[in-house]
Amino acid sequence: MCHARIPRALRGGLRLLALSLLAWPALASAFEIEEQKRFDAIGVEVAVLKVISTADTDLFAPLIHSFQERNPGISVDYSEASSGEINKAILAGAGFDVAISSAMDLQTKLANDGHARSHRSAQTERLPAWANWRDTLFAFTQEPATIVVNPAHFEGLSIPRTRQELITLLRENQERFRGRIGTYDVRQSGLGYLFATQDSRASEGFWRLAEVMGGLRARLYCCSSDMIEDVASGRIAIAYNVLGSYAQARKDLADRIEIIEPEDFTTVMLRSVLIPSTAAAPEAAGAFVDHLLLAAWGGPEAATRAGYPFPPIDLSEQTARRPIRMGPGLLVYLDSLKRGRFLAEWEDAVLQE
């Protein structure tokens, strides 16, 4: 199901194997890293900052470069992993200094369970209350869950703007869209699970949509980027719950895809950063978090200077946007019983073989 990723994952696995022989033999099997890149210090190296993140290395590279310009003595070791693997790595105490993840629920649970170190600075003061949980977990993006469509597939049909319109469209054009819908495999993707659970909280319509998608044999993906590529290539026509920020970042595909923020409600994920309590270089980690927060919250100028790769944070009130709130509520869907029930229900709806 993660077709496009297999070679990359394999690459990462191999790299991890090599690393594990060198560094952490005991933890080698505990978690899986997809890609690792080292950004050497500009000046004399005084510290190495180990970052583990769900974000693509290429996306984050400008932020890291601008960070190193301000802190020339710090080398950055950037590891890319899925949110689940990041969770495992931090729980195993794998010596990362900064953990960045799109899975707000897992990040919140890590912070709640005492796996994060608190950090206070002028930059953390800048954050609104909803973007800072206990001075341990900091939000630095606003990324909506969107519907990405390939307009070429919609000849003679209007492009849906709400979930209800999407349901109606799919029901009325079953043949055209059979096997042409993509969404997250919530069993694999932490972010997909987060989006799905928040959708189910917001509206009963989610389950109807899931049933319709299941009836049309939706393809299941691990990652937003794969869905975007498949929509652009015409493999699928509609991808549901795709990270809008990733879709927008693909300027090369802009003419082949259309990004829709559902008008009934748009779930907004806040990418968050925490400093694990096992961090070996907490000071460098604090500096990196501050750099990230300044880029995110310091206004457009600071964002440009730091190479902030995400859409600017929008503090205006938008009725359709529903930011996911950081806090203990996010622990609920991580409860094993709750998760079991949810996944069972989801499988019932989506996997209708």
Next chain:
Amino acid sequence: MKAQARVSGSIRRRLTLQLVGSAAVLAVLLFLLVLGFARRVAEESQDNILTASVTSILESVAVQDGALTADIPYAALSMLGNVSNDRVFYAIRTATEDLTGYGDLPRPDRDPRAGETLFLTADYKGDSLRLASAARTVSLEGQPLRVIASVAQTRNGQAATLERISAIAAVLGLGFFLVSAALAILAAQAAVKPLNDLAGSVSRRGPKDLRPVVAPVPSEMAPLVVSLNGFIARLKVSLARSEDFIAEAAHRVRTPLATVRTQAEVALRRVERPENRKALKEMIRAIDESSRAAGQLLDHAMVTFRTDSLERQDVSLADLTADLADRLGPVADLKEITLRLEALDPGRIEGDPILLQNAVRNILDNAIKYSPEDSCVDLVIEAGEGVVRLRVEDEGPGFPSGADKLTARFARGSNVSGTVGSGLGLTIAKEVAEAHGGKLKMENREGRGACVTLEFPAP
């Protein structure tokens, strides 16, 4: 010399300290009360929300397909996040098994009864927790099974609230204390005010004022004022008696002395032997001195009596002095002393003519007495700014140093041993001047001689 009293403490200070002390105690009490109350309210509100959370979790426990399951409502935990940013933990357990959640959460001390929520404060994962537990019985395969749900929250939010409230309580306590302390100081001042008033009115009195205190005083001070008035009355009686005694004695001595003097003069004419004449002359001189002293004692007694109830009339100091100069002229002539009167102003004042006459006579007497033969005594009457002055200037030896003591009764200058005098003259002049609100000044003139000035306020 100022009178000293043995002082032991101060009523006002003691009262202030006691009141401020009780204010401080009350302020601390207020602070602790508010804090204790706030702590209870904060704990109760946390307990309430934990109860709501644990109840909704417990209600989600069900038996499905022969297995225990729970569908924790989102709100059960998110409601805790609405109140504070505290860490949250939960667990659903049976007596022996963990169903879900944080299995290592502390268990309540005993099984909660139906409908009961048990609270516990414990440490967990490095933080202090408030833990609420509730239980219910479900039927699993026909067997009753006790399920216990627990929800716990760290207490940072509560601590922050308490910190805020304790700051407010501290400000409140301090404010209360400051206001009470200010009031205490005012109260203490008000309490001792009648005492100060009495002390002031008594100490402001002139040396001769022996009237009883009549101003109303608080009941606590009435015995003191009664005693004081009794004391004043006794003093007055005793003073009057001694003045009477002196006057009586002087009067009784003066008359026989006059007889003795006459006899001595008659005898002087008869005797011829020089040593006898010398002895008689000495005798006459001693008699003069005694009778003069007796006269002045009488004058003094009279002055004391009249100043107690001063009679005021319009008096011209110039006329009065001229009259006296006339009368004393023969005495001055004996020593060939010229009395030069210079009235630059009529010297009109309000006063008792007899007293004034007495005062001026005593000064003139002194001037003539201490002037050398064949000299002048100048009597100048002039008006100054709001005052009328009589200046008596002589060419005598002047005042020795420490002249101000000469106005004490019976004090005499150290350079006058050859002259008859009682030492009461200047005392009388001074007392008269002061009784009229004026004063007596004694200076030495430049070169030679003394200058005595009587100064009275102009009417």
